[in-house]
Structure formats: C-alpha cells, structure tokens
Amino acid sequence: MSTITGVGIGRGIARGPVARMSEALPAPENTPSTLGADAERARAREAVAAVAAELQQRAETAGGSAAEVLDAQAMIAEDPTLEEETDARIDDGATAEWAVHDAFSGFQETLRSVGGYLGERAADLDDIAGRVLARLRGVSAPGVPDPGHPFVLVARDLAPADTALLDLDQVLALVTTDGGPTSHTAILAREKGIVAVVGAADAAGIAEGATVIVDAALGAVTTDPTDDELAAADARIAARAADDDAPPSPGVLADGTAVPLLANLGKPADADEAVARGAEGVGLFRTEFLFLSAETAPTVDEQREAYTQLLQAFGGKKVVVRMLDAGADKPLAFLNDSDEENPALGLRGLRSLRAAEAVLRDQLTALAAADAATEADLWVMAPMVATVEETAYFTALAREHGLKTTGVMIEIPAAALLADRVLAHADFASIGTNDLTQYTMAADRMLGSVASYQDPWHPAVLRLVAEVGTAGAALGKPVGICGEAAADPLLALVLVGLGATSLSMAPAALSDVRRALSERTLDETRQLAEAALAADDAAHARSAVAAATASLPSHQKETTS
Incomplete structure (x- = not known):
C-alpha cells in the first residue's frame, strides 16, 4: 500500500479499478498530397466544421461552466485566421x-507569446487539433476510455470537452497529475459532484487496472489498499x-448558528x-448567458422573461443576481470593442457597464419588472467594484429603478480594504474569491503557468476576506461568498470564521458543505480561521486547518436526526 497526495475536490471518496486516458494521436508526416488542393481544402473544412458542431452540441448538453468553455473552443476551431493558415x-x-x-501549432505559439488569457487558450488548441485530426483519419478522438465497467479515471488532465459529458454511472472518480484547485477539471468536478484529486503528480505511475481508493477529503490516492x-x-x-x-436541511452550525x-x-x-x-x-446568478452569443444587447422584454423564470423557481427565497460581468475572458463588442493588452485589468464588469449605461439601465429595468411579477426576494449586485464612488453610483442607480436590496x-x-466605507453605501457584499485571489496574487486565473498562485487558501486572500467580514459585522450588513472557495468544505468553515454569513456554490457541493x-x-470556525491566517502560504494554511479540525471534538451526533 502506498499513498499519493494531491489536492482533493470536496469530501467524497470512491474506490475502483484504474483506467487511463488514451494518448494523443501521433503527429502526421509532411508528405505531399495526392488528392489536390480543392479536395484537401474540402476535407479540412468538413472536419473542422464537424468538430465545432460536436463541441457546441456538448456545450448545450453540459450547461454550466462547461458550456462557456466548450462554446469558446468551438469558436476557436472555426477562427478565420486558422482557416487561412490551413488553406495556405x-x-x-x-x-x-x-x-x-x-x-494549429503555429497559432499555439502565437497565443503563447501573447500570454494572459489568450496564452492559456493555447492549451485548448491541442484538444481541438487532435479532434480534427481524428476526424480526418476516420478514427475516434483521444478521450475518456470505455472499459465496460465502472472505473477511476487517471489522466494528465482532462479537456473540457471530455469532462463536460463524463458518464457518472461509469466514472467513479478523477485523478489528474496536472492542474490545481481552480483548473477547469477541478471546477467541473465540483459542479458535477465528482470525487476528484488533482495535481497528484505521482499518479502517472499507477498501472492500468490497479485498484485504488480516491479520498478527496484527504487529497489522497491509496494504491494497493488492504482489505481493511x-x-x-x-x-x-x-x-x-x-x-x-436524506431530505436536505438548511445550513446550520453545530451550535444552531444559521x-x-x-x-x-x-x-x-x-x-x-x-x-x-x-x-x-x-x-x-450569472446573467452573461443572455449576452454572450448576441450581436447586440438583448431587449428588456427578453431579459425580463428569463429573470422571471428564475425568480419563480425560488418562490419567496433570496435570489442574488449579478449584473452583466463582461470583459476579460468574456468580451462583448457592443460594450467594449477596443483591443486591450491586459483585459483582466481593463474595461470590465461595472466599468464597461458605466461606459454603456443604456445596457445597465435596461438590465435594471428588466430585473425590476421580474421582481414585481414574482414572490422571490431579489437582490442585485455590481461586479468588479473597485471604489466607494462606484458603489455609490451603482446603488443609487439600482434604487432609482425600484430595486430594494443592492450590493457589490x-x-x-481595494474594495476589500475599504469594505467599511463600501458597505456604508451598499446593503450587502458578496466576495468573489476567484478574482479576489487573482488580483491579490497578481496571477492570471486562466493561465496555467501561474496556477499554483491561484489558491484562495492563501493567508493574504483570507486576510482580505476577514476585512470584509469584520466590516459587515460592525455595520450589520450581510457578507456572502460566491467564489469557488465556498465549495471547499474545509475552507467553507474558515470563511464562516472570517465573518461570512452565507455561502454560495455549485449545487453539487451543497451536501458536503452542509x-x-x-x-x-x-467559535470553532473562528479557531480554524485563526490557524489559517497564522500560516505563511496556502499549503500551510490548508494543512494547519486540517490538523486543527482533527483535534476538535465531534458534534455530529448532536446535529443528525
């Protein structure tokens, strides 16, 4: 028996035989064509179009974060520049x-030289090119194996197109040698509730068919386990x-704190x-789905219909809607068509909405109409707020449109450090840990080469969360967490200890966090928060909290019926 460590996603556990991802197809040789340019061009166009259509179909089936990634891949596949380069x-x-x-190889090098978000997208081209080559050769694309029985999937990493449509009746768990807690694989594993351990480098040596135990709670993969x-x-x-x-219950701590x-x-x-x-x-609630595939902004009526459908599903419950968060990895020509060298630091979020205020006003109008037609408790919030002035601007505009609960x-x-002044204007704050980590650590969240920095466990990030939590408590204002960090059950405890009053996550993560x-x-969550803040880095914060948790008494019997 031996144990391989990585980063666990959630608290799940699974066991079963290993099946490994198939290797990429070998590169073709540069031999002259015998078919002629017209025939080769037609073959290339047919293969690219088929792959793009397959990716779009998978996006429609998958939904959620996977749909956004797959839609982007389909667009890359049919990029006019790639077609011109292929034709040449x-x-x-x-x-x-x-x-x-x-x-595709040449385009990859171009994107890598640009860096940032586009640099990270270079990795997607490997998967797309492999699928096009497989289509041209008339063979199956490299992907998830089908051994005919349930299995633990071991891979270097998973392409979004593969992760999006995993058969959860067959795939017991995921183990990847690459990636981290914010990789596409990790995010989609949380979203789908798949047991996963990522970044387990030594898993490359696990043999096909070997029985393993994958323990996400411990971030461990046990090979050759004993009968016990x-x-x-x-x-x-x-x-x-x-x-x-069991019927789900509300989120509540062992002492009854909701x-x-x-x-x-x-x-x-x-x-x-x-x-x-x-x-x-x-x-x-991300409103981008209404905008990203549109040439122009959707009408007020189109938006009102979608928002009404959402609010009706939740009756009198709280529904927090984020205004359109465009820019960076979600550019929209009708908001900002300028070429930005570093769009993550450019005209995005509320900044882009202010520059096109008619779009913002239409969205607020549609939300107010949906609110009036339903019983839900609608809250609205602005994305990417940096200053007190921006907070005052948005909250005043939202209230002008009749929306009663407005936040940021x-x-x-900058907003975290001035949280007391921000919350003097806003009714609530919601912390997006993905971007907060990115900007705190100066590490592009879409760039694999700096993925190790993109960890919400870092004490610098947690200290900023504490600033917001303290300000919220002093002013009696709610502070929610809606980034990926809330889906990590152990980190969720720390976030509550830092002052978070609610946690929002992918639905599949609710059970583990509950x-x-x-x-x-x-009091115990506050002790765990102190342990995390006392660490020097993310890894030590995580291990310190795990150790502190193990030393605390169990309250499980007091809270189960």
Whole structure:
C-alpha cells in the first residue's frame, strides 16, 4: 500500500479499478498530397466544421461552466485566421492532416507569446487539433476510455470537452497529475459532484487496472489498499450515500448558528437541480448567458422573461443576481470593442457597464419588472467594484429603478480594504474569491503557468476576506461568498470564521458543505480561521486547518436526526 497526495475536490471518496486516458494521436508526416488542393481544402473544412458542431452540441448538453468553455473552443476551431493558415499550407501541396497540424501549432505559439488569457487558450488548441485530426483519419478522438465497467479515471488532465459529458454511472472518480484547485477539471468536478484529486503528480505511475481508493477529503490516492482499507472506504461511501438520500436541511452550525447555503447558477434551467439539492436560494446568478452569443444587447422584454423564470423557481427565497460581468475572458463588442493588452485589468464588469449605461439601465429595468411579477426576494449586485464612488453610483442607480436590496461584488483588494466605507453605501457584499485571489496574487486565473498562485487558501486572500467580514459585522450588513472557495468544505468553515454569513456554490457541493458546517460551532470556525491566517502560504494554511479540525471534538451526533 502506498499513498499519493494531491489536492482533493470536496469530501467524497470512491474506490475502483484504474483506467487511463488514451494518448494523443501521433503527429502526421509532411508528405505531399495526392488528392489536390480543392479536395484537401474540402476535407479540412468538413472536419473542422464537424468538430465545432460536436463541441457546441456538448456545450448545450453540459450547461454550466462547461458550456462557456466548450462554446469558446468551438469558436476557436472555426477562427478565420486558422482557416487561412490551413488553406495556405494546402495551396503549397500539403495534406489536410499536415496543414491542420502545422497551422494549429503555429497559432499555439502565437497565443503563447501573447500570454494572459489568450496564452492559456493555447492549451485548448491541442484538444481541438487532435479532434480534427481524428476526424480526418476516420478514427475516434483521444478521450475518456470505455472499459465496460465502472472505473477511476487517471489522466494528465482532462479537456473540457471530455469532462463536460463524463458518464457518472461509469466514472467513479478523477485523478489528474496536472492542474490545481481552480483548473477547469477541478471546477467541473465540483459542479458535477465528482470525487476528484488533482495535481497528484505521482499518479502517472499507477498501472492500468490497479485498484485504488480516491479520498478527496484527504487529497489522497491509496494504491494497493488492504482489505481493511477497502472495507473502511465502502463504509464511508455508504454513509455518504445515505446522507445524500436524506431530505436536505438548511445550513446550520453545530451550535444552531444559521449559515444559508445558496446556489451559483448560470441560467434559469439550472434552478431545478439547485432546489432539489436543498439550495436555500441563489447567491450568484450569472446573467452573461443572455449576452454572450448576441450581436447586440438583448431587449428588456427578453431579459425580463428569463429573470422571471428564475425568480419563480425560488418562490419567496433570496435570489442574488449579478449584473452583466463582461470583459476579460468574456468580451462583448457592443460594450467594449477596443483591443486591450491586459483585459483582466481593463474595461470590465461595472466599468464597461458605466461606459454603456443604456445596457445597465435596461438590465435594471428588466430585473425590476421580474421582481414585481414574482414572490422571490431579489437582490442585485455590481461586479468588479473597485471604489466607494462606484458603489455609490451603482446603488443609487439600482434604487432609482425600484430595486430594494443592492450590493457589490468584492473581487478587487481595494474594495476589500475599504469594505467599511463600501458597505456604508451598499446593503450587502458578496466576495468573489476567484478574482479576489487573482488580483491579490497578481496571477492570471486562466493561465496555467501561474496556477499554483491561484489558491484562495492563501493567508493574504483570507486576510482580505476577514476585512470584509469584520466590516459587515460592525455595520450589520450581510457578507456572502460566491467564489469557488465556498465549495471547499474545509475552507467553507474558515470563511464562516472570517465573518461570512452565507455561502454560495455549485449545487453539487451543497451536501458536503452542509455536512461540514453541521459538525462545527461558530467559535470553532473562528479557531480554524485563526490557524489559517497564522500560516505563511496556502499549503500551510490548508494543512494547519486540517490538523486543527482533527483535534476538535465531534458534534455530529448532536446535529443528525
């Protein structure tokens, strides 16, 4: 028996035989075409179009974060520059296979030299090119294996197109050698409730068919487990299944302190799953789905219809809607068509909405109309707020439109450091830990080369969360968490200890976080927060809290019926 460590996603546990991802197809040789340029060009166009259509179809099926990633991949596949580069190579006598391979490789190098978000997108081209080559060769694209029985999938990393449509009846758990807690694989694992350990470098040596235990709570993969270890794993799997089948209850600490557990949603159709999993409302409703595929901004009536559908699903519960968060990785020509060298630091979020205030006013008008037509408790918030003046601007405009509860996203350190002044104008704050970590650590959240910095466990990030929590408590204003950090059950305890009054996450994470909260008192969460803040880096903060948790008494019997 040996143990391989990585970063666990959630608290799940699974065991089973390993199946490994197939390797990428070999690169084609640069041999002259025997078919002629017209035939090769037609082959290339057909293959690219088929792959783009498949990616879009998977996006429609997958929904959530996966849909955004797959839609972006489909657009990359049909990029006019890539088509021109492919055609140029075919005109020089190359086969469609070589032309696609060489054009995509060249485009990759161009994107890598640009860096930032576009640099990270270079990695997506590997998956797209592999799918196009497979289509041209008439073979299956490299991807998730199908051994004919349930299995633990071990891979270097997973392409979004593969992760999006994993058969959860067959895939017991994911283990990747690359990636971190904010990688696409980790985010989609949380969203789908898949047991996962990422960044487990030594997993590359696990043999095909070997039986392993994947323990996300410990961030560990046990190889060659003993019979006793397998029995203990089976007992935990059964206990978790029983908990999941029980009717969901509100989020509450062991001492009775309420911590509402809310859902992050990307479109109204996602509401049913959130309600079924016991979400007490919505902590983050992303409105981008209405805008991203549009040439122009949607009308007030189109928006009102979508918002009404969402609010009706939650009756009298709280629903927090984020205004359009465009820019950076979600550019929209009708908001900002300028070429920005570093869009993550450019005209995005509320900044872009102020520059196109008619779009903002239309969105507020549509939300007010949906609010009037439903019973839900609607809260609205502005994204990417940096200053007190921006807070005052947005809250005044929202109230002018008749919206009674208005707040801001805290994603920029400046807003966190002035949280007391920000909350003097806003009714609430919601902390987006993904961007707050990015801007605190100066590490592009979409760039794999700095992924190790993009960890919300870092004490610098947690100290900023504490600033907001303290300000909220002093002013009697709610402080929610709606970033990926809230879906980590152990980190959720720390966030509550830092002053968070509600937690919002992908619906699949609700059960694990609910269970974690039920086992700790408010005083204990504060002790855990102190342990995290005392650490020097993210890894030591995580290990210090894990050790402190293990030393605390169990309250599980007091909180289960």
